[in-house]
Amino acid sequence: AMQPLVLGIESSCDETGVGIVRGTQLLTNTVSSSMDEHVRFGGVIPEIASRAHLEAFVPTLQAALDDAGVTLDEIDALAVTAGPGLSGALMVGVSAAKALAVATGKPLYAINHLVAHVGVGMLGGTFADGLPPNLGALLVSGGHTEILRVGNIASDVELLGSTIDDAAGEAYDKTARILGLGYPGGPAIDRLAREGDPKAIRFPRGLSQPKYMGTAEEPGPHRYDWSFSGLKTAVARSVEQYEAAGLEIPVADIAASFQEAVVDIITMKAVLACQEHGISNLLLGGGVAANRRLREVAAERCAAAGITLTVPAPSLCTDNGAMVAALGAQIVLNGGLPSGIAFGPNPSLPV
Numbered sequence: 001a002m003q004p005l006v007l008g009i010e011s012s013c014d015e016t017g018v019g020i021v022r023g024t025q026l027l028t029n030t031v032s033s034s035m036d037e038h039v040r041f042g043g044v045i046p047e048i049a050s051r052a053h054l055e056a057f058v059p060t061l062q063a064a065l066d067d068a069g070v071t072l073d074e075i076d077a078l079a080v081t082a083g084p085g086l087s088g089a090l091m092v093g094v095s096a097a098k099a100l101a102v103a104t105g106k107p108l109y110a111i112n113h114l115v116a117h118v119g120v121g122m123l124g125g126t127f128a129d130g131l132p133p134n135l136g137a138l139l140v141s142g143g144h145t146e147i148l149r150v151g152n153i154a155s156d157v158e159l160l161g162s163t164i165d166d167a168a169g170e171a172y173d174k175t176a177r178i179l180g181l182g183y184p185g186g187p188a189i190d191r192l193a194r195e196g197d198p199k200a201i202r203f204p205r206g207l208s209q210p211k212y213m214g215t216a217e218e219p220g221p222h223r224y225d226w227s228f229s230g231l232k233t234a235v236a237r238s239v240e241q242y243e244a245a246g247l248e249i250p251v252a253d254i255a256a257s258f259q260e261a262v263v264d265i266i267t268m269k270a271v272l273a274c275q276e277h278g279i280s281n282l283l284l285g286g287g288v289a290a291n292r293r294l295r296e297v298a299a300e301r302c303a304a305a306g307i308t309l310t311v312p313a314p315s316l317c318t319d320n321g322a323m324v325a326a327l328g329a330q331i332v333l334n335g336g337l338p339s340g341i342a343f344g345p346n347p348s349l350p351v
Ligand code: KG4
Pocket: 013, 140, 141, 142, 143, 144, 168, 169, 170, 172, 173, 184, 185, 186, 187, 190, 286, 287, 288, 289, 290, 291, 292, 317, 318, 319
């Protein structure tokens, strides 16, 4: 089949992304981030992110077209993240995409951000001939923590489990704040944890009790779900105890022990979900996929379970426009209908 030239737009959080693909071939992945503007607030401020998208969109679009060496005229289809994400931030990308669709007459496809994180697996030569027929995807970032089963990326995606409170990256960021490590906290904890003892403190593994897990035959209510808010509280309590006792806070040990708890429960449940759904290929995505310990333990446990683990390049794991374009191209190839321009951004768009 002819490979469609698709331009994808991403604006669900703090990254303004424009990616262009020809089928599964990546032509450009151009990203502008407003993270620098959020650092002093210790988290992404939606209003600031929206304004930054507005300022960054046209320059990012132009840079992407230049980088790919294509004109808007040559594009076959447009794709844009419709959700989930920050409402005002999504609004900018969706409005820009609609304006482009109207101005150029190109078909526009509304894309689910979570599914796009999986679509990225076809870029960069990994699954260039198409995704494996029953693929698991573990998405871990500041905004999400999900395990998906993907039969067909354009038509059959199932959410197997997700966090019921904080996202994994959010837990890293909140814990880093408690430990005075700055924002974003994931990379800082990743680094510091290497100097600490991961067994120093046994922090809780959320939703791991039998009443939540149940059995394979009779799954409990949260067999494949995660919870990280109790972990963050446990870290805060631990710090308070050292302070109350007038002891020096063993920051590296706490960081290592926190990370061990996160990585242990994430990989345990992800591998379990794969095993119980006949999944033998697992794709790891999201900003937390950069975590060294997560990659290590995921690799070990997947190998032990006979699951092939794939981790795309970091620039494809974090939010970007190329993943939106990649999923858009698959929907086009699958004969999917364009979305028109009547859809709105949906901050809580389900899978
Ligand atoms: O995917 P991403 O860039 O943005 C979204 O949240 O959508 O992910 C950012 C998150 C932040 O919470 C950050 O602390 C975390 O990913 N992160 C990490 C690491 N690098 C980034 N967490 C743990 N270890 C890392 N090395």
